[in-house]
Ligand SMILES: Nc1ncnc2c1ncn2[C@@H]1O[C@H](COP(=O)(O)OP(=O)(O)O)[C@@H](O)[C@H]1O
């Protein structure tokens with residue numbers, strides 16, 4: 001089987017998919033899955049096109065970085081053992097940060113990788129793992145062309161104003177500006193919009209990508225005009241373990257009064273806060289929704305409140321609100337979160353239908369809702385496969 005291998009490497013997980021290139025890239029993978037729990041007890045789970053499921057433990061030890069390497073080696077061994085005729089013709093990767101240099105997918109080589117190494121400090125939870133996966137494929141399969149697809153690229157259509165921070169010009173000129181992330185997800189959902197909301201897809205649309213990382217994007221005519229994430233993937237919404245927007249004065253206070261250094265602050269902002277920090281129980285929305293603890297309730301309430309506040313802000317950036325779309329693990333599956341966000345956004349004309357919402361229907365707006373409300377499952381891997389095939393087709 002000739003296939004494109006798609007890799008989406010996160011801080012503790014490695015998502016993968018194989019998309020057959022023949023007879024046509026139909027958009028559905030022959031095999032997809034992930035290795036989760038890298039750094040603790042990594043487990044591989046996958047399912048094939050026939051619905052068969054696979055689960056196995058992954059042997060990995062040592063530091064997080066060593067475990068990532070072990071996980072990749074395990075994945076390649078597993079893929080070839082399960083697909084004896086597998087012929088990987090290309091690899092497509094999610095690369096979180098493309099900075100100002102990369103505003104479209106690009107074929108990866110050592111020079112491009114060196115540019116991308118420069119963005120590691122801007123996305124410490126993602127970029128090093130993304131690039132490690134590219135280099136591992138290059139070592140194992142040196143002849144396989146590889147394509148990088150950037151989370152930041154979709155947002156390069158934003159007006160300069162939406163990308164600006166109120167910093168001195170010299171610092172802004174160095175590239176300290178708002179980039180925005182989850183662009184592969186927004187691009188995928190934006191392409192689906194006309195089928196789901198018709199003409200309104202040309203108007204003011206807000207997409208809420210609520211996963212482990214969470215952000216929102218305002219679109220006009222299908223193009224990004226503003227987003228909640230900025231220079232790094234920590235700004236904006238409250239997330240699984242990330243703070244989202246925080247008064248910068250809090251950081252100065254913690255440095256001055258508590259003696260916290262860069263490492264401690266990075267841990268605090270990226271790993272110890274968000275749903276996990278506020279609840280003290282879990283970063284997993286499923287666990288929090290199932291819990292009776294007051295702290296779990298407070299974490300979910302704050303998560304929804306922050307989304308509703310940002311909806312107001314993005315509606316201002318988009319000049320209105322014609323449609324609100326939920327996607328990502330939480331957006332697609334957590335009906336109580338959608339309900340709470342909709343209630344807080346009633347003043348903007350958002351009303352949802354309780355039974356459609358409970359059933360995770362594609363359209364969940366009530367008949368009298370002024371704003372269309374939709375649930376569109378995202379497919380970052382499918383988007384990467386499409387970009388990869390398109391780019392390589394044009395390269396030859
Ligand atoms: N059925 C569900 N109900 C509520 N939350 C869910 C459900 N399924 C997944 N989630 C939540 O989705 C989040 C993970 O989202 P996902 O988009 O898969 O994350 P990632 O950013 O790692 O790709 C977790 O908080 C998880 O609890």
Ligand SMILES: CC(=O)OP(=O)(O)O
Nearest residue numbers: 181182211212213233
């Ligand atoms: C950019 C980002 O936050 O990604 P993820 O949702 O995969 O953590």
Ligand SMILES: [Mg+2]
Nearest residue numbers: 211212213328
């Ligand atoms: Mg994600």
